[in-house]
Amino acid sequence: MSERPILEVTGLKKYFDVPQGRLHAVDDVTFSIREGETLGMVGESGCGKSTTGRLLVRLHEATGGTVLFDGQDVTRADKHQTHALRARMQMIFQDPYSSINPRHTVATIIGEPLEIFGRVHGAEELEDRVRTLMETVGLADRLYDAYPHELDGGRRQRIGLARALALEPSFIVCDEPVSALDVSIQAQILNLLQDLQEQFGLTYLFITHDLSVVKHISDEIAIMYLGQIVEKGPTRELFQRPLHPYGQALLSAIPIPKVGARRERIILRSEVSSPVNPKPGCRFAPRCIHAREECLGEVPLREVSPGRFVACRRAEEL
Amino acid sequence: MDEILKISGLTVHYHSDGQVVHAINDLSLSLRKGEVLGLVGETGAGKTTLALSSLNMIQAPQGRVVAGTIEFEGRDVRALSRSDIQKIRGKDIAMIFQDPMTALNPLISVGEQIAETVRRHEKCTQNKAWARADEMLEMVGIPADRADEYPHQFSGGMKQRVVIAIALACNPKLLLADEPTTALDVTIQAQVLDMMSSLIRKSDTSVLFITHDLGIVAENCNKVATMYAGEIVEFGTVEQVFGAPRHPYTIGLFNSLPDFDVVSSRLKPIPGLMPDPTCLPEGCYFSPRCPDATDLCRSAHPVDLIEDGHLVKCHHPGSAKEVVA
Numbered sequence: 141m142s143e144r145p146i147l148e149v150t151g152l153k154k155y156f157d158v159p160q161g162r163l164h165a166v167d168d169v170t171f172s173i174r175e176g177e178t179l180g181m182v183g184e185s186g187c188g189k190s191t192t193g194r195l196l197v198r199l200h201e202a203t204g205g206t207v208l209f210d211g212q213d214v215t216r217a218d219k220h221q222t223h224a225l226r227a228r229m230q231m232i233f234q235d236p237y238s239s240i241n242p243r244h245t246v247a248t249i250i251g252e253p254l255e256i257f258g259r260v261h262g263a264e265e266l267e268d269r270v271r272t273l274m275e276t277v278g279l280a281d282r283l284y285d286a287y288p289h290e291l292d293g294g295r296r297q298r299i300g301l302a303r304a305l306a307l308e309p310s311f312i313v314c315d316e317p318v319s320a321l322d323v324s325i326q327a328q329i330l331n332l333l334q335d336l337q338e339q340f341g342l343t344y345l346f347i348t349h350d351l352s353v354v355k356h357i358s359d360e361i362a363i364m365y366l367g368q369i370v371e372k373g374p375t376r377e378l379f380q381r382p383l384h385p386y387g388q389a390l391l392s393a394i395p396i397p398k399v400g401a402r403r404e405r406i407i408l409r410s411e412v413s414s415p416v417n418p419k420p421g422c423r424f425a426p427r428c429i430h431a432r433e434e435c436l437g438e439v440p441l442r443e444v445s446p447g448r449f450v451a452c453r454r455a456e457e458l
Numbered sequence: 459m460d461e462i463l464k465i466s467g468l469t470v471h472y473h474s475d476g477q478v479v480h481a482i483n484d485l486s487l488s489l490r491k492g493e494v495l496g497l498v499g500e501t502g503a504g505k506t507t508l509a510l511s512s513l514n515m516i517q518a519p520q521g522r523v524v525a526g527t528i529e530f531e532g533r534d535v536r537a538l539s540r541s542d543i544q545k546i547r548g549k550d551i552a553m554i555f556q557d558p559m560t561a562l563n564p565l566i567s568v569g570e571q572i573a574e575t576v577r578r579h580e581k582c583t584q585n586k587a588w589a590r591a592d593e594m595l596e597m598v599g600i601p602a603d604r605a606d607e608y609p610h611q612f613s614g615g616m617k618q619r620v621v622i623a624i625a626l627a628c629n630p631k632l633l634l635a636d637e638p639t640t641a642l643d644v645t646i647q648a649q650v651l652d653m654m655s656s657l658i659r660k661s662d663t664s665v666l667f668i669t670h671d672l673g674i675v676a677e678n679c680n681k682v683a684t685m686y687a688g689e690i691v692e693f694g695t696v697e698q699v700f701g702a703p704r705h706p707y708t709i710g711l712f713n714s715l716p717d718f719d720v721v722s723s724r725l726k727p728i729p730g731l732m733p734d735p736t737c738l739p740e741g742c743y744f745s746p747r748c749p750d751a752t753d754l755c756r757s758a759h760p761v762d763l764i765e766d767g768h769l770v771k772c773h774h775p776g777s778a779k780e781v782v783a
Contacts, residue, residue, distance in 0.1 A: 184643035185614075292731060322500035323670065327714035327727030334723070349643065356716035356725070393648035395673025396718055399700045407652055408645050411613055 145172035146311060146343050147196070152205035154191050161417040165191045167367035168205070170441065173360075175310075178337070178344040180358030180375070182351060182390070186412065188367040189347045190234075193313040196345065197229045198222055209311065227257055230304035234316035236296035240288050240303075247284045249299055250274065253306040273302040278332060294325035298332070305336065311343045318353060330357060351394050355379055360447075363387050366415050366423040369441055372449040383450040385458065386424045422452070430454055461529075462632055462664045463489040463512060468526035470507055470516055470688075477736040481507045483688040483743075485526070489632070489681075494658065494665040496675035496696070498711070499685035502732055505668045506556075508685070509634040512666070513551055514543050530632065549579040552630035556637035558617035562609040568620045569595070569605025572627050579628045594623040598653060615646035622650070626657055633658070633665045639674070651678060672711065676700055684708045687733055687743040694768035704768065704775040706748045742773065750774050 154166040166188045173179045181189045194200045196207055198214050207214040209229060217225055233239035240249050251270045253259075260266045271281060277298040288296055297317060304312055314333065318326040330353065336342060348354050354361060355375060362372040363384065371384040382388045389406040396403075408427050421436040422428070428435070434453050441451040452458075470482035481504045489495050497505050510516055514535045516523055528535045530551060535543060555561040563571060572591035576582065580590075592602035598619040600612075609617055618638065625633060638654070639647040655678055658665055667679055675682050675696065682699045684692040684707060692705040703709045710728035730747040733739055739746050745755040752774065760773045 184645065294731070323711060323714045324500065324728035325731070327725035328729075330716075331725055331727060351644065352716045352718055355718065389645055393644045394718070395651075395671060395677050397672035397676050397700065397712065397715060399676055399697055401676065401718075405648060405652070407649055411615060411646065 144175055146175040146210055147345075148172040148206075148208040149192075149196070150206050150208075152192065152195055152207060153203040154188075154195055154200055155203045158416060160414075163416045164367045164418050165415060166195060167418075169364075169367075169369055170205075171362055171369060171372060173311075173343055173345060175343055176337070176341050177359040178346050178357055180354035180361045181345060181347045181364060182349060182354050182361060183364035184349060184390075184412065186366075186415065187364040188415075189364050190315050192364070193231065193315050193345055193347050197226070197231050197313055199231070227253075227307040228309050229311045229313070230307065230309040231313040231315065232297070232300045232304050232317050234319055236293050236300055236320060237288075240296060240299055242288050245285050245287055246274070246279065246291075246299055249288075250302045250306060253303060257307055259307065269306070273306055276305065276336070277302045278328075292325075293321050294328060297321065297329055301329075301332070301336075305340070308340070310341070311345075313345045313347070315347045316349070317346075319348065319350065326353070333357065351391065363390065366412060366418065368423060368451065369449070370424065370451045372441070374447055377448060383444065383448065383455045383458075384424075384452045385428045385430050387450075430458055460491045461488045462491050462531060463487075463666070464527075464529040465508075465512070466527050466529075468508075468511060468528065469524040470504075470511055470521065471524050472521050474520060479735045480738055481521075481688055481735060482511065483738075485688065485690055487683060487690055487693070489664055489666060491631075491664055492662050493681055494667055494679045496679035496682040497666060497668045497685060498670060498672060498675055498682065500670060500732060502735065503685040504688040505685055506636055507688075509553065509636055509666060509668060512632075512634060513547055513553060514538070515547075545579070548575050548630075549628045550630055551632045551634065552625035552628070553634040554618075554621055554625045554636060554638045556640055558614055558621050558641060561621050562617060564609050567606050567608055568600075568612070571620070572605075572624050575624050575627050590627060591623075594627050595620075597626075597657065598623045599649075615642050615650060618642060618650055619653070622654060622657075626661070626663075629661055630663055633663050634668070635665060636668045637670070638667075640669070640671070654678075672700075672715065684711070687735065687738060689743065689771060690769070691744065691771045692769065698766070698768040704770040705744075705772050706750055707744050710747075742771075744772075 150170050152166055152169045156163040156165055169192060183189045191200060195202050202215045209225060214225060247270050250273050251266050254266060254269055260269055279295060279298050318329050321329060346357055358375050361375050361378050362369045365386050371387040382391050389408050392403060392406045410427055413426055422439040425431040425435040439451050439453055441449050443449050444455055465485060465487045468482050468485045472479040472481055499505055511523060512528055523536060569591045572594050573587035576587040576590045592605055595602050595605055600616060600619055639650050642650060669675060679696055682696050683690045684705060686707045692699060692708045703712060713726040714728060716725060728747055733743055741757045742755045742760050745751040755773050760771050762769050762771050763775060
């Protein structure tokens with residue numbers, strides 16, 4: 141694996157203006173991903189993980205901050221540069237039902253990016269490439285002329301994957317790609333994602349709320365809470381010893397499918413507070429059993445040991 | 459017998475586009491008083507249909523119970539008159555639905571939705587029903603002064619608490635919980651499960667807990683049944699089934715999950731897909747996907763083998779055991 145980060149995100153912000161004020165969807169997020177690796181981004185509904193993913197491929201315009209992809213700032217790229225970048229940064233979406241056009245055949249859907257980017261010359265080459273892509277993602281050749289409604293969720297997700305791979309990207313944002321699938325099908329897709337990563341040297345941002353899945357597939361993990369990264373580190377270390385009180389509660393909440401495996405569970409009180417006009421200080425403090433006065437001040441993400449980042453003032457003493 | 463729910467030879471079909479969907483196929487299952495039975499299986503296995511059958515809620519004309527009996531406390535629910543079954547629904551047998559966003563009426567305050575159930579079944583005054591509603595809200599962790607609020611004013615986790623409050627308001631003997639926490643975030647799921655299990659323990663309610671999450675079963679149930687293509691393919695105590703699963707499908711489900719404790723680079727998915735319920739395969743329904751299938755499996759339907767109360771519907775459960783090792 142190369143040590144070079146292919147993606148460097150610094151101070152990324154996305155605010156939405158809503159009637160109640162300003163919604164801080166993503167608030168000063170900084171991270172990087174090394175080439176050929178997978179960063180797992182976890183957190184609960186509304187924590188800003190999907191918005192972050194969309195900002196990286198510029199499906200949203202950032203309010204502030206930079207996204208350097210291979211040295212080029214995605215957030216400030218002009219129209220032509222963005223077009224060119226899209227060929228190298230792709231996205232697969234959570235819902236395999238709404239993210240592909242129901243009126244197009246499998247072949248049309250997978251072939252569309254190739255046509256838009258003029259990567260093929262003539263119908264024959266297009267058909268060849270589409271059939272190769274279908275084989276790569278494990279779609280039977282007979283489905284070439286099929287429509288999405290004829291296919292189950294797992295196969296639809298394979299279409300989304302083939303479409304994302306068509307332009308031979310180096311980076312893919314995977315936004316909950318297996319959440320809508322049954323476990324046996326989920327395992328098929330996870331294996332496929334890993335095979336493709338190995339085969340093409342892909343870099344992934346893997347967004348999910350499923351902690352078992354993220355543990356399985358990621359090299360590094362970032363935990364988000366209310367628009368901010370509260371903890372980040374190598375997968376194994378982070379799972380062994382989460383440092384942030386939210387990370388600890390989150391990991392303790394996972395039901396383990398083994399008899400007698402149940403661990404001490406940290407039950408959090410109340411629910412996530414509003415991301416609209418958040419108060420300064422630690423955003424987890426209202427639910428945190430360890431919160432003190434000092435938590436009302438600034439709580440930056442800081443490196444506590446090599447590669448281990450945490451945004452908690454009391455991380456060392458806890 | 460202390461069986462609260464006894465299903466025997468149940469067969470349910472749905473008719474659609476001139477085809478017959480074989481949703482439940484000659485299924486037998488019983489649930490004893492005080493037991494929490496986890497029903498696991500993937501989309502389309504027939505889990506929800508099984509729960510709806512227990513309330514005699516299979517909708518005609520598409521849905522039809524073709525054969526079998528469903529006895530609740532010794533009474534056949536299908537033989538009950540409309541008014542008798544309505545007395546049971548929501549009172550003796552309550553159901554928690556998967557999606558809290560659609561299970562509540564958006565135009566009625568949450569307090570009234572709980573009070574309505576109480577009034578209907580307990581023949582009590584409006585004041586008493588409301589007092590019970592307040593009590594139930596507090597019990598599920600919602601301040602009673604929010605009883606006048608409407609569903610849209612609550613988050614998903616809070617709405618599911620309201621749904622649970624409605625289900626438990628009349629102290630049901632049997633609770634059918636259909637994926638009650640699937641729509642919730644994991645920390646909220648932990649809150650809700652924690653609350654549910656303490657309420658269930660207090661009231662000694664029997665529960666049919668439908669879920670696709672094996673972790674939830676391990677932590678909340680004492681019995682478990684695996685469903686595949688409308689059949690129970692394995693049944694036993696949680697210790698039996700999780701300790702040494704015998705059906706290749708159950709084993710496949712476990713292998714598909716990333717193991718939380720062990721770092722492995724590859725998962726072992728079950729190949730293929732669930733069979734089309736309008737055209738089930740010959741022999742064992744799982745045989746086309748089974749790594750151990752023989753000619754026997756492809757031609758003859760397996761019968762239930764029971765050892766020590768651990769049921770498995772498989773021709774070669776022995777060979778399955780070796781797969782585990």
